[in-house]
Amino acid sequence: xxxxxxxxxxxxKKRAHSVNSECFAxxxxxxxxxLLVNMSILIVDDNEILLILLDKMLQGNHYTTLRATSGADxxxxxxxxxxVRLVIADxxxxxxxxxxxxxxxxxxxxxxxIPVILCSVLSDIxxxxxxxxxxxxxxxxxxLQRNHLLQKVSQALAATRPAVASLTxxxxxxxxxxxxxxxxxxxxxxxxxxxIQVMEAYQQNSDQxxxxxxxxxxxxxxxxxEAKELEDRISDVxxxxxxxxxxxxxxxxxxREMRQLYSALQSQIAATPxxxxxxxxxxxxxxQPFKWV
Numbered sequence: 577x578x579x580x581x582x583x584x585x586x587x588x589k590k591r592a593h594s595v596n597s598e599c600f601a602x603x604x605x606x607x608x609x610x611l612l613v614n615m616s617i618l619i620v621d622d623n624e625i626l627l628i629l630l631d632k633m634l635q636g637n638h639y640t641t642l643r644a645t646s647g648a649d650x651x652x653x654x655x656x657x658x659x660v661r662l663v664i665a666d667x668x669x670x671x672x673x674x675x676x677x678x679x680x681x682x683x684x685x686x687x688x689x690i691p692v693i694l695c696s697v698l699s700d701i702x703x704x705x706x707x708x709x710x711x712x713x714x715x716x717x718x719x720l721q722r723n724h725l726l727q728k729v730s731q732a733l734a735a736t737r738p739a740v741a742s743l744t745x746x747x748x749x750x751x752x753x754x755x756x757x758x759x760x761x762x763x764x765x766x767x768x769x770x771x772i773q774v775m776e777a778y779q780q781n782s783d784q785x786x787x788x789x790x791x792x793x794x795x796x797x798x799x800x801x802e803a804k805e806l807e808d809r810i811s812d813v814x815x816x817x818x819x820x821x822x823x824x825x826x827x828x829x830x831x832r833e834m835r836q837l838y839s840a841l842q843s844q845i846a847a848t849p850x851x852x853x854x855x856x857x858x859x860x861x862x863x864q865p866f867k868w869v
Contacts, residue, residue, distance in 0.1 A: 615639070615659070617662045617663075618664070620664065630664065630725070633725060633726070642660065647665070658836035659840060662693070663693070664695065685829060693713055694715050695718055696715055714731065739833075741803075760800070761841050762845065768837060774789065775834075795807060795810045798810065
């Protein structure tokens, strides 16, 4: 019965994943690893042995991971780490179950687009049904198998977009030196940081008037760095400001995406050799730096 449910689930999603049998397979290996660094996976399980096992299997395939031993801890981590692009959670946990965690994620304005994979035992048919109704992406049946895990993770991440193009991809796209790309990223980070501060200050005191936002500059930078999700969030905020509908919720989503992009850019800089990063900063200062504002 459970296998029939899972088979139906796979068939319903087959078209969405048919092109992505190997997630990011078309990227050069270096670019693929850079992208995976920018996509964290949150693993949630009250069994620390299984938690460590999942962590090792994913890290062994170049995924960046975060761990939580309860649903409550997972929600806190999601609030603090906007770079999380996938959640893998056990269904049966004390306190907040995996189903309740899934429900809270899907009800959150800022988290609802994060795919969730639930882990269940073969006989857990009713919870599988509930998870499907709540918007679960897919299931893993215990005991977990490495190949099955990696396939599900690959499919889930293929349905999401990277926060930003890899540094190698940006370098190839514009035909410029790597150090120049680093300088461009740092310039855009400054803009992101300033706008995040503006938005968070407004959200803490929404009685005040919304300060002017540099949406045009943000949109131009997002287009250059292929930050497609940020482009969409900027468009949503622009529409909300024009129609005066759902402004606060759209600003929350934009702020989270900006924080996620800032973190992804920081990871790219951290993975760049020190001499390239230093040269990139110097070249921007000495030449004609790209100005976002």
